[in-house]
Amino acid sequence: MSTFADAFAAAASLVAQGDARLYAIVALSLQVSLAATAVAALIGLPLGAFVALARFPGRRAAVAALNAMMGLPPVVVGLVVYLLLSRAGPLGAFGLLFTPGAMVFAQTILIAPILAALARQTIEDAWAEHGEQLRSLGASLPQAGATLLWDTRFALTTAILAGFGRASAEVGAVMIVGGNIDGVTRTMTTAIALETSKGDLPLALGLGVVLIATVFAVNAAAAWLRDATQRRFG
Amino acid sequence: MVMFRRAFLAFLLLASAPVAAQERFITVASTTSTDQSGLFGHLLPAFKRASGIDVRVVALGTGQALDVGRRGDADVVFVHDKPAEEKFVAEGFGTARVQVMYNDFVVIGPKADPAKVAGLKDVAEALRRIHAAQAPFVSRGDRSGTHAAELRYWQDAKIDLATAKGAWYRDVGQGMGPALNTAAGMNAYILADRATWLNFKNRADLAIVVEGDEKLFNQYGVILVNPARHPAVKKDLGQAFIDWLVGPDGQKTIADYKIGGEQLFFPNAVPARPRS
Amino acid sequence: MARPILPLVLDRVSLDIGGTRIVSDFTLRLEPGQRTVVVGANGAGKSMLLRLCHGLVAPTGGSIAWNGDPAGRQAMVFQRPSMLRRAALDNVAYGLKLRGVPRAEREARAAEMLARVGLSHIARRPARVLSGGEQQRVALARAWALAPEILFLDEPTASLDPGAARAVEDIVLAMASEGTRIVMTTHNLGQARRIADEIVFVDKGRIAETAPSDRFFTAPATPAARAFLKGELPW
Numbered sequence: 001m002s003t004f005a006d007a008f009a010a011a012a013s014l015v016a017q018g019d020a021r022l023y024a025i026v027a028l029s030l031q032v033s034l035a036a037t038a039v040a041a042l043i044g045l046p047l048g049a050f051v052a053l054a055r056f057p058g059r060r061a062a063v064a065a066l067n068a069m070m071g072l073p074p075v076v077v078g079l080v081v082y083l084l085l086s087r088a089g090p091l092g093a094f095g096l097l098f099t100p101g102a103m104v105f106a107q108t109i110l111i112a113p114i115l116a117a118l119a120r121q122t123i124e125d126a127w128a129e130h131g132e133q134l135r136s137l138g139a140s141l142p143q144a145g146a147t148l149l150w151d152t153r154f155a156l157t158t159a160i161l162a163g164f165g166r167a168s169a170e171v172g173a174v175m176i177v178g179g180n181i182d183g184v185t186r187t188m189t190t191a192i193a194l195e196t197s198k199g200d201l202p203l204a205l206g207l208g209v210v211l212i213a214t215v216f217a218v219n220a221a222a223a224w225l226r227d228a229t230q231r232r233f234g
Numbered sequence: 235m236v237m238f239r240r241a242f243l244a245f246l247l248l249a250s251a252p253v254a255a256q257e258r259f260i261t262v263a264s265t266t267s268t269d270q271s272g273l274f275g276h277l278l279p280a281f282k283r284a285s286g287i288d289v290r291v292v293a294l295g296t297g298q299a300l301d302v303g304r305r306g307d308a309d310v311v312f313v314h315d316k317p318a319e320e321k322f323v324a325e326g327f328g329t330a331r332v333q334v335m336y337n338d339f340v341v342i343g344p345k346a347d348p349a350k351v352a353g354l355k356d357v358a359e360a361l362r363r364i365h366a367a368q369a370p371f372v373s374r375g376d377r378s379g380t381h382a383a384e385l386r387y388w389q390d391a392k393i394d395l396a397t398a399k400g401a402w403y404r405d406v407g408q409g410m411g412p413a414l415n416t417a418a419g420m421n422a423y424i425l426a427d428r429a430t431w432l433n434f435k436n437r438a439d440l441a442i443v444v445e446g447d448e449k450l451f452n453q454y455g456v457i458l459v460n461p462a463r464h465p466a467v468k469k470d471l472g473q474a475f476i477d478w479l480v481g482p483d484g485q486k487t488i489a490d491y492k493i494g495g496e497q498l499f500f501p502n503a504v505p506a507r508p509r510s
Numbered sequence: 511m512a513r514p515i516l517p518l519v520l521d522r523v524s525l526d527i528g529g530t531r532i533v534s535d536f537t538l539r540l541e542p543g544q545r546t547v548v549v550g551a552n553g554a555g556k557s558m559l560l561r562l563c564h565g566l567v568a569p570t571g572g573s574i575a576w577n578g579d580p581a582g583r584q585a586m587v588f589q590r591p592s593m594l595r596r597a598a599l600d601n602v603a604y605g606l607k608l609r610g611v612p613r614a615e616r617e618a619r620a621a622e623m624l625a626r627v628g629l630s631h632i633a634r635r636p637a638r639v640l641s642g643g644e645q646q647r648v649a650l651a652r653a654w655a656l657a658p659e660i661l662f663l664d665e666p667t668a669s670l671d672p673g674a675a676r677a678v679e680d681i682v683l684a685m686a687s688e689g690t691r692i693v694m695t696t697h698n699l700g701q702a703r704r705i706a707d708e709i710v711f712v713d714k715g716r717i718a719e720t721a722p723s724d725r726f727f728t729a730p731a732t733p734a735a736r737a738f739l740k741g742e743l744p745w
Contacts, residue, residue: 181291
């Protein structure tokens with residue numbers, strides 16, 4: 001029990017001291033997860049809309065595949081991306097391994113399916129409500145997709161936050177493709193894993209408190225933004 | 235509407251990919267036990283001051299570190315398993331192996347000491363007693379230098395692990411720190427390097443029970459990954475690191491690293507340059 | 511000058527879904543300049559007739575022939591108005607936006623149509639917070655903005671109170687007087703009498719009777735129509 005008390009004390013003192021290394025780690029974690037979320041949204045939301053609206057052979061399998069891929073194990077994704085980005089692998093020439101770029105790449109693969117699957121369901125439901133009218137007005141498939149993506153933006157924001165949460169929380173992928181290099185690819189989660197393995201549990205827990213607080217802050221900001229705009233548009 | 239657009243732009247800006255530093259740096263694949271001993275935190279800033287080169291350490295098990303070298307994903311490999319290192323060079327993945335320093339292994343165990351090994355100066359005898367008592371023993375099981383050493387000591391004790399293994403022998407497949415955590419949780423015996431033990435904070439009821447046997451001597455070697463095999467290897471910067479490590483400044487910096495006044499690593503580079 | 515899309519000719523149109531025959535033998539000729547109201551019991555096939563004509567559903571048998579290319583020259587309004595999550599004005603302008611009309615022009619036209627349906631005062635309000643009657647008028651303004659040659663309406667006032675329903679009827683009549691061909695379904699026979707030149711009576715998936723409005727209500731020709739009117743009329 002005292003470990004928990006020590007953890008909060010550790011967290012408080014880390015933040016109060018303005019520890020530069022801590023801030024660097026927090027900044028890197030945010031940059032990697034936010035970047036991955038942004039790219040995953042650019043890929044996943046239109047993909048989800050497409051699968052929702054288009055009719056093509058194998059569509060049911062595509063829906064099932066997207067849903068299943070929401071549960072991709074991070075450590076497996078990390079391993080696959082590592083093999084792709086290794087100098088001995090097909091994408092080795094980019095020299096991305098053990099850099100933040102590799103971490104963004106791996107996390108994008110992890111969360112794009114989440115955004116695509118949730119967008120697919122959201123757009124399908126919106127299509128049930130608006131589909132006939134959109135067809136009557138002459139909307140093409142891309143036009144309908146864009147209209148419904150914008151129309152369901154509040155639900156999609158929640159999906160995006162879910163993706164961001166998943167990215168911020170995972171350690172398996174970023175550990176393998178980033179290498180947990182001090183000052184370069186050490187994120188909150190890999191730092192916590194390291195301190196745990198060194199037996200410094202209060203510090204590890206303290207970092208955990210900081211991590212949760214950071215993710216909470218991002219969610220709070222998004223919720224405030226959503227509420228403010230929702231009041232205007234219904 | 236406008237607010238949403240502004241927020242989205244802010245989001246994109248914040249999310250813009252971290253800029254890759256254009257500084258001079260090398261990637262060194264090393265072991266978790268070396269990293270967690272804190273040596274690099276002491277060594278690398280000194281090297282940076284001397285050369286302006288950043289060293290990025292990826293800490294893995296020895297087996298994994300050598301694999302990273304084989305794949306060309308690191309410029310230098312810095313591990314502690316001489317047979318594996320020599321094989322690495324013989325297979326053409328490294329240019330040459332150079333010895334750098336040594337530290338020692340210790341046997342850690344519960345203060346209650348069910349196997350009665352405390353104070354022994356013979357690691358093989360200690361393992362025999364642990365096996366006889368079927369006392370819980372945690373093995374790293376991860377192809378690390380430490381794991382390789384542990385297997386050699388079982389052989390010295392003339393115990394065939396394949397037949398002798400039982401519920402008492404816990405193979406965890408993890409780095410030194412996590413394995414120590416597990417041993418602390420299970421109140422088990424475990425072989426560890428002294429440096430990681432001195433840095434380890436979650437000791438529970440464990441303490442050093444056996445030390446000082448010459449066989450517990452743990453030699454470190456450093457190898458430049460073969461640029462003929464992997465042209466992207468930064469051979470000049472990598473060689474600069476190796477030269478510094480085995481040169482007078484590096485060796486002194488290694489000797490200066492202390493925890494609680496105790497020296498952890500003992501420099502023993504051979505003064506003459508190895509023939510390439 | 512493109513050919514007018516009317517007359518529209520349905521020739522023995524039928525629709526099977528999953529082995530079940532939904533409608534059969536729809537034969538109908540829609541001439542320009544008229545107001546047709548389709549009546550019939552629930553499930554008789556009225557809505558399906560509209561959807562087949564409008565092109566939302568493809569027939570499995572028979573043919574549907576327009577005089578000219580109907581693409582972009584029809585519009586439809588549904589029982590539940592489909593409002594997007596944006597201002598009323600932007601909803602009205604949406605059809606024009608789909609056609610690539612530049613923003614200034616489409617907003618001006620949308621404002622004009624909103625004025626014609628009497629909703630200028632709520633142009634900037636989010637469409638989804640409007641009342642049912644207001645939303646339906648926005649939907650009509652949206653259709654009107656496209657200047658369609660034919661307008662389909664599927665029970666547009668079924669969920670509205672009498673005041674709101676009359677407002678919708680006034681808009682339909684105004685559009686008709688500007689030359690839009692009207693095809694509407696309804697349960698409300700008083701409304702049918704107010705709006706229709708011509709009645710199409712659909713019974714059990716078939717067109718049972720087609721007649722000028724007066725004749726249908728005073729002297730229905732078929733027994734099915736007589737039974738329907740007896741059941742529906744309150745007097």
